[in-house]
Amino acid sequence: MTSYKLSYFDIDGGRAEHVRIAFHAAGMEFEDHRIDFPQFAELRSKTRFNAVPVLEIDGAQVTQSNAMSRFIAKQANLYPVDDLQALYCDEVLGAMEDLTWHVTKSFGLEGDTLKSAREELLAGPATTFFRGLDELLTRGGGTYFVNDQLSIADIKVYIQVTWFSNGSLDHIPTDFIDNLAPRLMEHHQRIENEDIVKAYYASRA
Ligand SMILES: N[C@@H](CCC(=O)N[C@@H](CS)C(=O)NCC(=O)O)C(=O)O
Numbered sequence: 001m002t003s004y005k006l007s008y009f010d011i012d013g014g015r016a017e018h019v020r021i022a023f024h025a026a027g028m029e030f031e032d033h034r035i036d037f038p039q040f041a042e043l044r045s046k047t048r049f050n051a052v053p054v055l056e057i058d059g060a061q062v063t064q065s066n067a068m069s070r071f072i073a074k075q076a077n078l079y080p081v082d083d084l085q086a087l088y089c090d091e092v093l094g095a096m097e098d099l100t101w102h103v104t105k106s107f108g109l110e111g112d113t114l115k116s117a118r119e120e121l122l123a124g125p126a127t128t129f130f131r132g133l134d135e136l137l138t139r140g141g142g143t144y145f146v147n148d149q150l151s152i153a154d155i156k157v158y159i160q161v162t163w164f165s166n167g168s169l170d171h172i173p174t175d176f177i178d179n180l181a182p183r184l185m186e187h188h189q190r191i192e193n194e195d196i197v198k199a200y201y202a203s204r205a
Pocket residue numbers: 014015050051052053063064065066097
């Protein structure tokens with residue numbers, strides 16, 4: 001049997017969470033290798049691009065969280081078969097990766113410098129990306145992002161919206177998305193109640 005080992009920080013979010021949910025939805029066994037920062041310092045130089053997550057498939061390392069999630073999502077019927085719908089799904093995944101990059105630029109900052117960086121994030125990239133997502137939700141049919149059915153794109157957006165609305169990012173008001181694009185919060189609630197998502201978090205409880 002093929003072995004899968006996914007290494008990432010011990011948080012229920014970030015760049016590996018949609019991969020973990022896809023593994024669970026596909027019913028595929030994997031080692032959920034959760035690391036702390038000292039372990040990351042040691043692992044970093046052993047990863048191909050000095051970053052996590054990394055997925056080892058029978059010991060061979062693969063990087064890039066969205067590529068991993070697509071691979072597993074196909075096994076879980078969470079990735080479109082149709083090429084155009086697959087393109088739409090990839091667009092959402094890529095946009096979320098870009099937004100993450102904008103957020104991480106403010107990591108490590110403190111005090112007023114952090115506050116101004118987060119204000120710039122809100123006024124700039126966060127506004128642009130969440131407005132853009134709202135348009136993509138319309139394109140997908142208004143309920144899901146792609147083809148009127150649940151896909152890995154919905155799960156990725158769900159994780160990002162959680163990150164922006166649960167108070168974990170300093171100086172990001174928890175009602176920011178609700179004020180900017182309320183349909184994204186409705187979508188968030190809908191995805192939270194999907195069997196696949198509920199079953200994953202029940203398995204973590
Ligand atoms: N495009 C990559 C980005 C990976 C990435 O930047 N991961 C962060 C953690 S979420 C990291 O390991 N950063 C380490 C560093 O920059 O030193 C992916 O999606 O997997």
